[in-house]
Amino acid sequence: MSVGQRPGRATASLRHRLAERGVDPALLLLLPGLVVAVALFVYPFSYGIGLTIQPTAAMQEQWGGGVLANYVAFFRDPFVFDSVWLTMRLALPAALFNVLASVPVAMVLRHRFRGKRLLTSLLVLPITLGTVLTAQGLLIFAGRQGWINRALLEVGLIDEPLKLVNNYLGVMFSLVITGFPFAFLLISSYLSGIDPSLEQAAKTLGAGWWQRFRRIVLPLLAPGLATTFILTFVLAFSVFPSARLVGDAMGETRVMSLMAFRAFGEQNDYAMASTIALMMGAVELLVVVAVLGLRSLLYRGTTGGKG
Amino acid sequence: MATSTLERPLAARPSTWFVWAGMTAFGVFLLGILVAVVVDSFGRQWFDTWLPDGLTTERYVEAWDRFALGEVVGVTVGVAVLVVVISVLVGVPAAYVLARRDFPGKRAVMLLFLLPVLMPPITYGIPLATVMYSFGLGRTLTAVVLVNLVPSVPFVILTMTPFIEQINPAIESAARMCGARTWQVFTRILAPLLVPGILAAAILVLVRTVGLFELTFLVSGPGSDTLVVAIYRGMTAAGGGEARQLISALSVIYTATMLVMLVVALRFVNPTQLVAQVKETRDD
Numbered sequence: 001m002s003v004g005q006r007p008g009r010a011t012a013s014l015r016h017r018l019a020e021r022g023v024d025p026a027l028l029l030l031l032p033g034l035v036v037a038v039a040l041f042v043y044p045f046s047y048g049i050g051l052t053i054q055p056t057a058a059m060q061e062q063w064g065g066g067v068l069a070n071y072v073a074f075f076r077d078p079f080v081f082d083s084v085w086l087t088m089r090l091a092l093p094a095a096l097f098n099v100l101a102s103v104p105v106a107m108v109l110r111h112r113f114r115g116k117r118l119l120t121s122l123l124v125l126p127i128t129l130g131t132v133l134t135a136q137g138l139l140i141f142a143g144r145q146g147w148i149n150r151a152l153l154e155v156g157l158i159d160e161p162l163k164l165v166n167n168y169l170g171v172m173f174s175l176v177i178t179g180f181p182f183a184f185l186l187i188s189s190y191l192s193g194i195d196p197s198l199e200q201a202a203k204t205l206g207a208g209w210w211q212r213f214r215r216i217v218l219p220l221l222a223p224g225l226a227t228t229f230i231l232t233f234v235l236a237f238s239v240f241p242s243a244r245l246v247g248d249a250m251g252e253t254r255v256m257s258l259m260a261f262r263a264f265g266e267q268n269d270y271a272m273a274s275t276i277a278l279m280m281g282a283v284e285l286l287v288v289v290a291v292l293g294l295r296s297l298l299y300r301g302t303t304g305g306k307g
Numbered sequence: 308m309a310t311s312t313l314e315r316p317l318a319a320r321p322s323t324w325f326v327w328a329g330m331t332a333f334g335v336f337l338l339g340i341l342v343a344v345v346v347d348s349f350g351r352q353w354f355d356t357w358l359p360d361g362l363t364t365e366r367y368v369e370a371w372d373r374f375a376l377g378e379v380v381g382v383t384v385g386v387a388v389l390v391v392v393i394s395v396l397v398g399v400p401a402a403y404v405l406a407r408r409d410f411p412g413k414r415a416v417m418l419l420f421l422l423p424v425l426m427p428p429i430t431y432g433i434p435l436a437t438v439m440y441s442f443g444l445g446r447t448l449t450a451v452v453l454v455n456l457v458p459s460v461p462f463v464i465l466t467m468t469p470f471i472e473q474i475n476p477a478i479e480s481a482a483r484m485c486g487a488r489t490w491q492v493f494t495r496i497l498a499p500l501l502v503p504g505i506l507a508a509a510i511l512v513l514v515r516t517v518g519l520f521e522l523t524f525l526v527s528g529p530g531s532d533t534l535v536v537a538i539y540r541g542m543t544a545a546g547g548g549e550a551r552q553l554i555s556a557l558s559v560i561y562t563a564t565m566l567v568m569l570v571v572a573l574r575f576v577n578p579t580q581l582v583a584q585v586k587e588t589r590d591d
Contacts, residue, residue, distance in 0.1 A: 022410035026489060030416065033401030033460060037419050040457050041431060048434025101329065108326045122334060128565035129341075130518045132538045133558040137340030140347050140555070147339055150357060177336065230425075238427035241520050241539055257429045257521070264525070270437045281430035288425075 048274040055271050070275040080259055080276065084283055087237060087255040090168070092287075094175035095233035098183040099225060106188040107217075126181050134174050135245035138165055142173065170246035171253045175236045183232045190224030191217075226295035230288050237284050256280045341562070348555035366556040373553060374537055376560070383533040383564075386448065386523075387516045390455045391509045397456075398463030399505060403497070405464065406471035420461040428521040431457065436525035446528030454522045459512045466511070470504035471497075514568050534561050 018024065055069035065072035074080055105123075109116065126134065142148050142164040149161040164170060194217060202212045240257040247253030256276060264273035348366055350359025370376060404410075405417065423431060435454060436445075444450040474497070482496045520535045527536050538557045 022408050026408065027404060027410060029400035030404045032397040033420070033464060034416070036397055036456055036460050037423075040435065040453060041423050042419070044435040044438040045431055047438055048431075051434065051437065104326045105330060108323055119330070122337070124569075126337060128514065128518070128569045129562060130535055130565070131520060132535050132542070133344065133562055134340060136538070136542070136554055136558045137344045140551070141336075141339040141343040147343060147357070173336070177333075177340070180333065234425060234427060238429055238521065240429065245539070245542055257427070260429050260433055261525075264433050264436070270433075273433045274437065277430045277433040280427050284427055284430075 048278060051271045052275040052278060056269055059269070059272065070272050073272065074275055074279055083254050083256045083259045084279075086253065087239075087257075087280075087283075090171055090175065090239060090243075090253065090255065091233055091236040094172060094179060094236040095183075095229055097176060098179040098232045098236075099187070099229045101180060102184040102187040102228070103221070103225075105184060106191050107213075109188060110191055123181050123184050126177050129178070131174065131178055131239075131241045132245070134177050135242050138170060138173055138177075138246050142170070165246045167248050168252045171239065171242050174242035174246050175239060178242075179232050179235050182235060183228050186228040186231065187221075187224065190221055190228070194220045222295060226291050230291055233287060233291075234284065237280070237287075256283070344555045344558050344562075347552055348559045350552060353552075366552045367560075370553045370556040370560075374541065374557065376537075376557075378530070379532060379534055379537045380560075380564075382448065382451075382531060383517060386451050386455065386533060387513050389452050390459050390516045391512050393452070394456060394459040394463045394512055395505055395509055398460050398508070399467055399501065401460075402464045402467035403471055403493075406468045407476065420464050423457050423461050424465065428458065428519075432522045432525050435522075439526050445526060446531055447526075448531045450526040451523055451531050451533070454526050455516050455519060457522065458519070459516060462512060462515065463508045466508045467501075467504055470508075471501070474500050510568065510571060514565065517565060517568070534564070 015024075052070050053067045055067065055073075059073055060066065060069040063069045063073040063076060109119065129137075140146055144161045144163075146164075148164065149158075152158045153161065164173070198216050198220075199212050202216050207215065238257055239255055240261065243249060243253040243255045243258055247255075249258060257280065260273050260276040260280065263269045263276060346359065347353060349362045349364065351361035351363050353359035401420075405413070432454070435457065436450075439445055439450040439454065444453070478500075479492050479496060482492050487495065517533070518535060520539065523533050524536050524539065527533065532540065534557070538554060538561060541554050541557060
C-alpha cells in the first residue's frame with residue numbers, strides 16, 4: 001500500500017479518507033468469509049459459553065454452585081476430571097515423540113538419494129488412512145492373533161501374545177502412525193529453509209556434526225520445533241475415534257473428547273458437554289502458552305525456517 | 308537439494324543407520340496395517356492362522372448392501388464437493404484481500420481465521436452441533452456441509468494467502484491501467500494465475516473433508532453419514548459391532564478412495580512446499 005502524502009483536508013470525501021486507510025469496496029470480498037466465521041464459529045462458540053452457565057437441575061442439585069454447577073462438576077467429579085490427566089498422558093508423549101523422531105529423519109532425508117520420493121510418499125501415506133482405518137488395521141495386525149504376535153511367538157521371543165491393542169499402547173501406536181507424517185512434513189519444510197552454507201561454514205571452521213547440530217541447526221530450528229509440537233499436540237489432544245476403537249474407552253484412555261461426547265450424545269446434557277469441550281480448549285491453550293514460553297526462553301532472535 | 312554439495316563419507320554414520328532402522332519399523336507397521344486390512348477383507352474366515360482359509364469377494368457385496376454403501380458414498384462425495392466449492396468461493400476472495408490489502412483490524416481477522424485451525428474440533432464442534440440441533444438441522448445434509456465449512460474455509464484462506472502474495476501485483480496494476488475493473492482483474496488476470504493454487508487447496512480440502520470424523524459424527528445420522536462415520540458406527544454398534552471382515556471391506560473402499568485423491572493431489576502440489584507456505588503466514 002502506498003502511504004503517499006496525506007492531504008488531511010476536510011474537503012476530501014469520507015470515501016477518499018477511508019480508502020487512504022485501506023478501507024474501500026474491495027474489502028467486501030472479505031465479507032462471505034467473515035459471515036461464515038461469525039455464523040458458524042463465533043456465534044456457536046459464544047452460545048456454548050452461555051450454555052455452560054445454564055446447568056440442568058440435576059447437575060445443580062448434585063454438585064451445587066448455582067450457575068457454575070457444571071464447572072464444579074467438572075473439577076469435583078473424579079470420573080470427569082481424571083480424563084484431563086488421561087488425555088495429557090497420551091497427547092504429550094505422543095506429540096513429543098513425533099517431533100523428536102522427525103528431526104533425525106528429516107535431517108537424513110535432506111540429502112539427495114535414490115528412492116527419496118518413494119520414501120517421502122511412504123511417510124505421507126498414513127495421512128490418507130485416517131484414524132478409523134488405522135484403528136481397524138491395528139486391531140487385526142497387532143491383536144492377539146495378529147501377525148506381530150504370531151511372528152514374535154514363532155521366533156520364540158515371547159511365550160504369551162503381547163497385549164498391544166485395546167489399551168494405552170494401542171492408542172499410542174495410532175497417534176504415532178497418524179501424527180508422525182504430519183510432524184515430519186512440517187519439520188522438513190522448516191529444515192529446508194535453513195541455509196546450508198551456514199553449516200558448511202561451521203564445518204570449514206572445524207565443527208563436528210554434533211556441534212553443527214547443537215550450535216547451528218537446533219537454534220534455527222527451535223521456532224519450527226515449537227510450532228510443530230503445538231500442531232501435533234493439537235492433533236493428538238483431540239484423539240477420539242482411536243481412543244474408543246483401539247483403546248480402553250472406560251479405563252486408561254478415557255480422554256476428554258470421549259467424555260464430552262458421552263455427555264452430548266448419550267446423556268443429552270448439552271450444557272455439560274459444552275463445559276467439557278470448553279475446558280478442553282482451555283487445557284490445550286495452557287499447553288500452547290507453556291510451549292511458546294519455553295521457546296522464548298530457549299532462543300531469542302530472528303526466526304529460522306524461511307524467514 | 309540442501310546439503311548435497313557437502314562431501315559424503317563412504318560408510319554411513321551410526322545415526323543414519325539408527326534413522327533407517329526407525330523408518331523400517333515404521334514402514335513395517337504401516338504396511339502391516341494396510342496389508343492386514345486388505346487380506347482380511349478378502350478372507351473367508353481368519354482366526355488363528357497366518358492367512359485366512361480361502362479368498363472371496365463376497366464381503367464387498369455384503370458390505371455394499373448392509374451399509375447401503377451406494378447412498379453413503381453418494382453422500383460422502385456430494386458433501387465433499389459442496390464443501391470444496393463453497394470454501395473455495397468464500398475463501399479465495401478473502402485470501403486475496405488478506406494478501407493484498409492492509410486495513411484496520413486485519414490482525415483480528417487473521418486471528419479469527421486461525422482459531423478454528425488451532426482449536427480441537429470437539430471444542431467448537433459440540434456447541435456448533437448443539438446450535439444445529441436447536442435449529443432443527445440435526446442429522447441433515449445441510450448440517451454436515453455447514454459443520455465441515457468451519458475448518459475448510461480458514462484452511463483455504465491460510466493456504467491461498469501466501470500463494471496470492473507471490474503473484475506480482477504489477478500485473479494487476481497493469482491491467483487496471485488498461486482500464487480493467489475489479490471483476491475483470493479477477494476473472495481475466497487473477498483466476499488463470501490462481502488455478503494451480505486453487506486446485507491444490509481444493510484437493511486438500513476434499514481429502515480433509517472425506518477424512519474428517521469428529522465434526523461430521525456430531526451432526527450426522529442415518530442418511531447423512533459419510534463413509535468414515537459409517538465405518539465407525541459399524542465398529543461400535545451395540546452388540547459388538549458388525550463382522551470384522553465387513554468393516555475391513557469398508558475400510559479398503561475408503562482407503563482406495565483416499566489414495567486416488569492423494570495421488571491426484573501429489574501430481575499438482577508438493578506437500579513440503581505447501582506446508583512451508585502455510586507456515587510463512589503463521590510467522591509473519
